[in-house]
Amino acid sequence: MKRLLPRLLLAPAVLSLFAWMVVPLVMTVYFSVVRYNLTIPGPRVFVGLENYRYFFTDPAFLTAVLNTLILLGSVIGITVVLGVALALLIHEPFPGRGAVRLLLIAPFFVMPTAAALMWKFMMMNPIYGVLAQISLAFGAQPVDWLTTYPLLSVIVIVAWEWLPFACLIFITALQSLDQEQMEAARMDGATALQRFWFLTLPHMARSVAVVTMIEMIYLIGVFAEIFTTTSGGPGNASTNVAFLIFKDALMNFDIGVASAGALFAVVLANIAAIFLLRVVGRNLD
Numbered sequence: 001m002k003r004l005l006p007r008l009l010l011a012p013a014v015l016s017l018f019a020w021m022v023v024p025l026v027m028t029v030y031f032s033v034v035r036y037n038l039t040i041p042g043p044r045v046f047v048g049l050e051n052y053r054y055f056f057t058d059p060a061f062l063t064a065v066l067n068t069l070i071l072l073g074s075v076i077g078i079t080v081v082l083g084v085a086l087a088l089l090i091h092e093p094f095p096g097r098g099a100v101r102l103l104l105i106a107p108f109f110v111m112p113t114a115a116a117l118m119w120k121f122m123m124m125n126p127i128y129g130v131l132a133q134i135s136l137a138f139g140a141q142p143v144d145w146l147t148t149y150p151l152l153s154v155i156v157i158v159a160w161e162w163l164p165f166a167c168l169i170f171i172t173a174l175q176s177l178d179q180e181q182m183e184a185a186r187m188d189g190a191t192a193l194q195r196f197w198f199l200t201l202p203h204m205a206r207s208v209a210v211v212t213m214i215e216m217i218y219l220i221g222v223f224a225e226i227f228t229t230t231s232g233g234p235g236n237a238s239t240n241v242a243f244l245i246f247k248d249a250l251m252n253f254d255i256g257v258a259s260a261g262a263l264f265a266v267v268l269a270n271i272a273a274i275f276l277l278r279v280v281g282r283n284l285d
Contacts, residue, residue, distance in 0.1 A: 025266075031259035038253035051260040055248070060236040064244040067151055068268075071158065071240060072219050076212055078159040083166030083211065084204065088196075091174045101171070108164035116228035119157045120146065150230040150238035157225050166211045173207035174200075213276045220269055241265050 032051050034044040055061065090100055107115065123130050124145040132142035145153045177200065185195050223242045226232055232239035232247065239247075245265065249258035 028259045028262050031255050032263055034256055036255040036259075038255065047256070051254075051256040052264075055257050055260045055264065058244070060239055060244055060247075063236045064239045064241050065268075067236075067238065068220065068240040068242075070151065071155060071222060072216060074155045075159045075162060075219055076215050078155070079162045079166040079215065080208055080211060082159075082163055083170050084201075084208075086163075086167045087170035087174055088200070091171065105164040105168050107160055108162070108168070110161070112161060112224040113228050115161050116157055116225040119153075119160070120229045124153060146230050147234060150234060154222075154225055154229065154238050157229065158219065158222055161225075162215055162219075166215070169207045169211050170204060173204050177203050216272050216276060217269070220265070220272060241268065 033046060033048060035047050035050075036044050086104065090097060090104070110118075121129070126132050126142045126144040129142075131145065135142045143149075182195060182199060185199060190198075221242045222240060223246065226238055226240065226243050227246070230238040232243045241261070242265065245258050245261040248254050248261055
């Protein structure tokens with residue numbers, strides 16, 4: 001009875017998690033091995049690995065995978081480097097530091113769709129955008145960023161959204177830095193670069209690992225920014241795996257191929273998780 005009662009109390013939570021996670025996964029596996037196109041009525045015929053073959057031989061597949069990896073690496077690199085730099089700049093006390101910190105983390109609370117629309121129409125518009133006006137002020141020709149550099153534009157938007165998160169984590173990490181150790185290094189003649197490289201940076205290793213882990217988990221599924229600004233184009237220049245699955249599901253109405261793509265995304269996410277646990281996660285020990 002002592003063993004049965006705890007299990008009965010845990011049963012609702014376990015069943016809820018099962019229904020929430022396992023059932024959709026099983027349904028996705030089922031849809032990935034049947035012919036299920038919303039534009040073709042009829043019975044769902046078992047096709048085996050045909051949907052996987054179609055997804056992997058899609059001309060946009062390799063481009064989508066490459067764009068996903070470029071997006072991941074670029075955004076993580078930008079947010080970590082700039083986040084550390086900004087955290088160091090505002091770590092020392094100065095008048096108005098509280099207001100600066102508030103403004104610095106504000107973009108993180110902007111919804112992705114709203115942020116993408118702001119960058120699309122207010123910043124990157126080639127006629128009346130801020131960047132176009134700056135180019136005209138210097139006598140240069142405005143650039144249509146979303147058409148000429150679509151993937152770079154998406155990277156800039158996503159990095160702008162996630163930079164406040166990284167900066168907030170790094171600011172918190174700097175608060176626990178041993179100031180007596182820094183002062184001792186300063187008195188021993190260590191330069192600012194040496195203090196940063198041998199004291200500050202090793203102290204921030206855990207926070208860098210946390211930022212990298214969380215961003216990699218979420219950035220694999222970037223969708224709203226691409227859908228709102230470039231729609232994966234021109235062509236497939238800014239299409240990632242998540243947007244490719246969306247096109248198969250809601251543009252081509254091919255649920256079977258989209259389900260195969262979704263399972264590939266699950267495998268890709270698990271590979272990223274293994275990488276994080278083995279390479280990045282060791283800094284959390």
